[in-house]
Amino acid sequence: MRKIITLLMTITLFVSCKEEVVNKPERLIEKDVMVDIMYDLSILEAIKYQNPTSLDTxxxxxxDFIYKKYKIDSLQFAKSNVYYASDYEDYKLMFEQITKRLDANKKSTDSLVNLKKKKKKPVLQNNKKPATVVGDTTKLK
Known part of the structure; x- marks a missing residue:
């Protein structure tokens, strides 16, 4: 009998210790949408600091752009962010997803920039300067 009571007390103790630090908000943003929001925010913040005139123009x-895009308000975002941040391991996984997406986006952007640079380089054959037109005749320099 004592073993059963001890076992039940131990189980009760472990179950009662698993208490949520932050209560789930009423209008919780879904985890996938929250990852999308944080991804978009990181892109926009990077643009803001790399080229501030682009957003200022x-x-x-x-x-505000994110709130309109996802049809949320600042309070809903803040409460959802605090809720997800209260579970460190889960929040860390969310940021790892965002980092993977940013890295993939960076690779594709870098390849597009390199491709564009290659197209811009003029190709001169035989180290000759381009021909100039003088009147009706063409002369090589």
């Missing part, structure tokens, strides 16, 4: 605030 069009008067775009990254956070």
């Amino acid at each position: 069009f008067k775009i605030n990254p956070r």
Whole structure:
């Protein structure tokens, strides 16, 4: 009998210790959507710091843009972010997903930039300067 009571007390203790630090908000943003939001925010913040005039020209605030795009408000985002951040391991996995997407995006962007650079280089044959047109005749320099 004592063993059963001890076992039940131990199980009860372990179950009661698993208490959520942060309560689940009413309008919780789904995890996949939250990852998309944080990905978009990181892209927009990078643009803001790399080329601030691009967003200023069009008067775009990254956070306001995200709120409109995903039809959420700042409070809903903040509460959802705190909720997901309360579980460190899960939050870390979310950031790993974002990092993978950013790395994949960076690779494709780098390849497009390199391709564009290759197309821009003029090719001169036999080290001759381009021909110039003088009147009706063409002369090589």
